[in-house]
Amino acid sequence: MYGQQPSAPARHACAAFRAAGAEHILELGAGHGRDTLLFAREGFTVQATDFSGTGLEQLQQAARDQGIADRVTTVVxxxxxxxxxxxxxxxxxxxxxxxxxxxxTGEIHAVVDEVRRVLRPGGTFVYTVRHTGDAHYGTGTAHGDDIYEHGGFAVHFFPRRLVDALAESWTLHEVHAFEEGELPRRLWRITQTRPAE
Structure with a gap:
């Protein structure tokens, strides 16, 4: 759906992870692995998770083809x-x-709580979301909780207050606005760290 080239946020994340001295990376929602493969090529060991076992099988094959399978593990x-x-x-x-x-919103908070749990103190979390400034926000089929559906695909659009709420008890470094793909989609790239204890 998004092509084979690594995303711009993944390139940013590589730099952020390297600056923090990271070695072991977890990618959530890795899909076919365009960003996972970048992390592995850059020397990180990566555990990639996704709901789709088929996508992860294709990721593993691509890692073998690129000679980096020893740095990639996958979990459905x-x-x-x-x-x-x-x-x-x-x-x-x-x-x-x-x-x-x-x-x-409750499920999103639970995910971020889990991210905080598995991150070491001082670890970095980089994520991207479509926000309420996106052209699709407020259109299509409304499902409540800032979720709108277009063409069978539902998106939870983030207001800034949700980003700030998810950063409570973290150190929030950046909320960077950018555009990607057709339409184009309008997103935020958020970089935050779990404080060292």
């Missing part, structure tokens, strides 16, 4: 469930447009 996972990882076990977490799926 529904983000509404607890992450299958121990506490403080990863250095960085990346999620491109996963949190703006058709998740309730």
């Amino acid at each position: 996972h529904d983000v509404r469930e607890p992450l299958p990882l121990p506490d403080a076990s990863v250095d960085g977490v990346f999620a491109h447009m996963l949190l703006c799926m058709a998740l309730s």
Whole structure:
């Protein structure tokens, strides 16, 4: 759906992870792995999760083809469930447009709580979401909770107050506005860290 080239947010995340001394990365909603493969090529070890086992199989094959399979593991996972990882076990977490799926505000908070749990103190979380300035916000079929559906695809559009609420008890470094793809989609790229304890 989004092509084979790594996303701009993943390139930003690489720099942020490297600056923080990260080695072990978790990617949520990895899909076919265009960003996972970038992280692995850049020398990180990556655990990629996604709801689709088929997408993860294609990711694993691509990693083998590129000679980086030793740095990539995959797990089929529904983000509404607890992450299958121990506490403080990863250095960085990346999620491109996963949190703006058709998740309730409560489910989004639960995901971010899980991210905080698995991140080591000082670890970095980079995520992107479509926001309420997007052209599709307020159009299509309304499902409540800032969720609107177009062509069978529902999106939770983020108001700034939700970003700020998700950053409570974190150190929020950046909320960067950018555009991507057709329409174009209007997104925020958020970078925050779990404070060192």
